[in-house]
Amino acid sequence: MTDNRTRPIVGFIGLGIMGKPMAANLLRAGFPLVVHNRSQGAVGELVRQGAVRRDSPRQVAASSDIVITMLPDSPDVESVVAGPDGLIDGLREGQLVVDMSTINPLVSQGLGARLAGRGSAMLDAPVSGGEEGAIQGTLSIMVGGEESDFRRACPLLEVMGRTVTLIGPLGSGGFTKLANQMIVAVNLAAIGEALVFGAAAGVDPERMIRALSGGMAQSRCLELKKDKILEGDFAPGFRIDLHSKDLGLVQRAASSLRVPIPTTALVEQFFAALRKRGCGGEDHSGIVKFFEQLAGVEVRRSEA
Secondary structure: OOOHHHOOOEEEEOOOOOHHHHHHHHHHOOOOEEEEOOOHHHHHHHHHHOOEEOOOHHHHHHHOOEEEEOOOOHHHHHHHHHOOOOHHHOOOOOOEEEEOOOOOHHHHHHHHHHHHHOOOEEEEOOEEOHHHHHHHOOEEEEEEOOHHHHHHHHHHHHHHEEEEEEEEOOOHHHHHHHHHHHHHHHHHHHHHHHHHHHHHOOOOHHHHHHHHOOOOOOOHHHHHHHHHHHHOOOOOOOEHHHHHHHHHHHHHHHHHHOOOOHHHHHHHHHHHHHHHOOOOOOEHHHHHHHHHHHHOOOOOOOOO
């Protein structure tokens, strides 16, 4: 194992549902860590585990060799990187910024160009795997950027993820993540619709899922989300609000590319309807509620 004294100092900005366990895994792996977050509760937890608090993105940049950001949306990343007291004001030549947020890939490319003008580099490295994957360090990480920067970041990424893939130039990671979000959203909608169909026919949903899981309908979404659906417990692993945001990014990117996405566009409206009903803070598997409300039937595990 590499001596801790030779390890890069890692800055981590954005300690939400995903970011906090990702940062904690880096600490446990022995990486020196400096952290910043708008809400201070998560900062305090990591400081007690050995991290060092910083009061602004600029201070994080000045204290780090590699900076990781894990933030909700494109404007948040733009503000942290290039806003007042942002990373760009504290970066030194040769530093690396790894943005693991899910944002508009065109924004990633624009920020990367600005950082390159200051002698720094950027990777976009969004993730899939939800809160459980962040906690367990088993995320799938989709990376865009230069191969030399990817190799430099790999020791960190491999702590946080099980599957770490360099896709192509900066922005490629983001486009791949948006494709992932399209597939997951459509899959969750199909699962919800199918289970409500079965429940309306009087089919036991638990046995139905067991049967489906043995054939071509089996999916990672069904495996990971079946218990939430059966229990009606939609405590967030990945919130409807955030998945809806991602599908909005898909719509804008598809419009720029002039690519039709009719299925994704329809499913995005299901998420929008749930947000309108006040369900935005629930797990995205809660899309089943949209179909339950249409049919007047609930999918729940039998009490027997």
